Amino acid sequence: MPIWGWPMTEILFFFEVVLAGLLAGTMYSLVALGFVLIYKASATFNFAQGAMVFFAVLSFVGFMELGLPFVLAFLVTILLMIAVGYATERLVIEPLTGQSEDTMLMATIGLAFVLQGLAQAVWGVEVRRLDLGIPDFPIPWLADNLGIFVSALDVTAGVVAGVLIIVLSLLFRFTKMGLGLRAVADDPGAAASIGIPLKNIMLLVWSTAGIVALVTGMMWGARAGVQFALVDLALKALPVLIIGGFSSIPGAIVGGLIIGVVEKTLEVYVGPYFGGGIEGWAPYVLAILFLLWRPEGLFGEKIIRRV
Amino acid sequence: MNATADNILTIDAIEVVYDNVIAALHDVSLVVPRGKIVALLGGNGAGKSTTLKSVSTMLGSERGKVTQGTITYDGTAVRDQTPSDMVGLGMVQVLEGRRCFGHLTVEENIIAGAFSRKLSKGDMHAELDRIYGYFKRLKDRRKSQAGYTSGGEQQMTAVARAMMAKPKMLLLDEPSMGLAPQLVAEIFNIVQELNQQEGVSILLAEQNTNVALRNADYGYIIESGHAVMEGNARDLLEDDKIKEFYLGISKEGRKNFRDVLRKESETHADLHHH
Ligand SMILES: Nc1ncnc2c1ncn2[C@@H]1O[C@H](COP(=O)(O)OP(=O)(O)O)[C@@H](O)[C@H]1O
Numbered sequence: 001m002p003i004w005g006w007p008m009t010e011i012l013f014f015f016e017v018v019l020a021g022l023l024a025g026t027m028y029s030l031v032a033l034g035f036v037l038i039y040k041a042s043a044t045f046n047f048a049q050g051a052m053v054f055f056a057v058l059s060f061v062g063f064m065e066l067g068l069p070f071v072l073a074f075l076v077t078i079l080l081m082i083a084v085g086y087a088t089e090r091l092v093i094e095p096l097t098g099q100s101e102d103t104m105l106m107a108t109i110g111l112a113f114v115l116q117g118l119a120q121a122v123w124g125v126e127v128r129r130l131d132l133g134i135p136d137f138p139i140p141w142l143a144d145n146l147g148i149f150v151s152a153l154d155v156t157a158g159v160v161a162g163v164l165i166i167v168l169s170l171l172f173r174f175t176k177m178g179l180g181l182r183a184v185a186d187d188p189g190a191a192a193s194i195g196i197p198l199k200n201i202m203l204l205v206w207s208t209a210g211i212v213a214l215v216t217g218m219m220w221g222a223r224a225g226v227q228f229a230l231v232d233l234a235l236k237a238l239p240v241l242i243i244g245g246f247s248s249i250p251g252a253i254v255g256g257l258i259i260g261v262v263e264k265t266l267e268v269y270v271g272p273y274f275g276g277g278i279e280g281w282a283p284y285v286l287a288i289l290f291l292l293w294r295p296e297g298l299f300g301e302k303i304i305r306r307v
Numbered sequence: 308m309n310a311t312a313d314n315i316l317t318i319d320a321i322e323v324v325y326d327n328v329i330a331a332l333h334d335v336s337l338v339v340p341r342g343k344i345v346a347l348l349g350g351n352g353a354g355k356s357t358t359l360k361s362v363s364t365m366l367g368s369e370r371g372k373v374t375q376g377t378i379t380y381d382g383t384a385v386r387d388q389t390p391s392d393m394v395g396l397g398m399v400q401v402l403e404g405r406r407c408f409g410h411l412t413v414e415e416n417i418i419a420g421a422f423s424r425k426l427s428k429g430d431m432h433a434e435l436d437r438i439y440g441y442f443k444r445l446k447d448r449r450k451s452q453a454g455y456t457s458g459g460e461q462q463m464t465a466v467a468r469a470m471m472a473k474p475k476m477l478l479l480d481e482p483s484m485g486l487a488p489q490l491v492a493e494i495f496n497i498v499q500e501l502n503q504q505e506g507v508s509i510l511l512a513e514q515n516t517n518v519a520l521r522n523a524d525y526g527y528i529i530e531s532g533h534a535v536m537e538g539n540a541r542d543l544l545e546d547d548k549i550k551e552f553y554l555g556i557s558k559e560g561r562k563n564f565r566d567v568l569r570k571e572s573e574t575h576a577d578l579h580h581h
């Protein structure tokens with residue numbers, strides 16, 4: 001049953017490509033969310049987000065190798081990331097409060113090197129395997145019944161990222177700390193003036209970014225191995241942020257999905273003509289086009305009014 | 308003012324420096340008697356905001372520092388408290404330029420004002436009702452994104468938000484700025500009500516001398532970081548020098564207020580010139 005001259009198998013294949021793109025995109029959304037949180041709360045582009053991903057998952061694997069069971073290793077790593085967040089807030093962010101955005105950016109670049117170096121010094125430099133017990137093979141049921149081939153690992157990663165994003169969004173919307181965070185994101189000075197403790201909010205933000213980094217690292221690490229390249233992978237968040245807007249949580253989510261889908265469709269349909277590798281640079285081209293068309297990003301919250 | 312009166316705030320000869328070099332205040336002293344409204348008047352750059360931020364400790368985040376003198380609020384020496392600490396002690400500043408959280412709704416803004424308090428859901432509703440009782444206009448607008456409301460509504464939201472902290476003392480920084488006269492009147496009516504019914508003491512910084520003095524009990528005038536004059540609001544309102552300078556009646560055009568004072572040889576009975 002062809003539709004518009006397309007045979008059904010082609011349509012299913014296209015659907016499969018889009019689905020794979022969406023699933024990959026949720027991971028980009030998640031990394032971008034880590035950036036947005038910190039950007040909103042402290043107007044800082046956290047260059048260290050990629051290093052945090054690497055640091056978190058390498059530590060997690062390290063704890064597993066030391067013999068900790070999965071759940072315990074996960075919890076210990078979360079505590080570690082909260083400690084890293086606390087130290088970052090106390091030693092880097094707080095002393096620099098009120099400095100220019102450039103200064104803050106430089107500080108996070110420094111932080112990135114410290115985290116990368118620290119992780120490798122403690123856990124070593126070799127690539128580790130992370131087995132989550134989820135195969136990177138097509139889910140048989142989907143393959144047999146619908147003829148759609150998507151990897152179980154992709155689906156798991158997509159669902160985990162999606163759930164984490166939804167949970168975080170609900171927390172921001174409906175809890176007191178979430179309200180505090182949104183207030184600080186809008187106007188830190190005004191938030192301080194009514195007694196919202198900026199330090200606690202910053203701590204919360206950095207801890208959340210740390211947890212997001214761990215989950216991202218685990219999903220990517222399970223696919224590609226726990227290695228230094230995760231740091232660069234996390235920089236894929238940059239085109240996501242340009243498309244979605246640096247300060248918008250929905251923007252991070254939609255931007256990630258767009259990058260995921262565009263990347264996958266180009267890779268499959270256009271890639272062969274370029275000899276492959278197109279997914280490496282296409283998101284950046286898309287981002288540049290977006291910059292020309294809508295510099296504030298798709299959801300970029302225009303500054304409504306700030307005196 | 309009567310030194311033995313119960314003063315909720317006493318500022319004694321403070322000097323304030325920004326960035327370790329720029330002196331913004333040289334010698335400012337004032338008191339706010341408990342339950343009263345005191346106006347702090349002066350032109351742009353006179354040091355009104357700096358004075359308020361010294362008291363609320365908001366100076367710190369702007370690299371400003373009180374380098375001389377003392378501030379005593381409700382029996383506590385104000386030294387290295389954080390703004391959160393001050394809110395905990397019952398002192399809240401409404402910053403110049405309203406500073407609403409633009410992406411939050413009006414009601415979320417107001418709720419955020421209670422961040423320092425632990426309120427049950429029921430208590431929160433009661434508190435919101437109490438606040439909407441004063442700010443009736445905001446009740447209709449409570450679901451609107453604050454950034455898209457009018458200037459007057461944003462100013463009301465900022466004051467309502469501060470009141471949710473249940474302050475003993477409010478520091479209001481130019482609430483009339485950029486607003487039409489009837490809105491200014493509406494806001495000052497509410498400020499009066501809050502003062503009388505909630506018993507909140509108010510230090511009010513204004514350039515709008517006329518409106519401020521008509522709503523205050525006492526007034527201070529500062530210029531270039533010096534307190535230059537003080538007196539009962541009614542007396543100041545009728546003072547020729549103030550009329551000449553702030554109401555623009557002088558034929559020679561606007562000039563330095565200290566020049567106006569200098570020209571005056573006799574001292575008004577009720578007014579003290581520093
Ligand atoms: N953050 C700051 N850094 C440096 N100088 C400042 C700062 N804020 C205010 N000033 C200076 O302090 C003086 C008093 O300013 P301000 O207190 O804002 O006056 P007003 O509120 O009466 O307009 C001005 O000369 C101003 O330039």
Ligand SMILES: [Mg+2]
Binds near residue numbers: 481
């Ligand atoms: Mg001012």
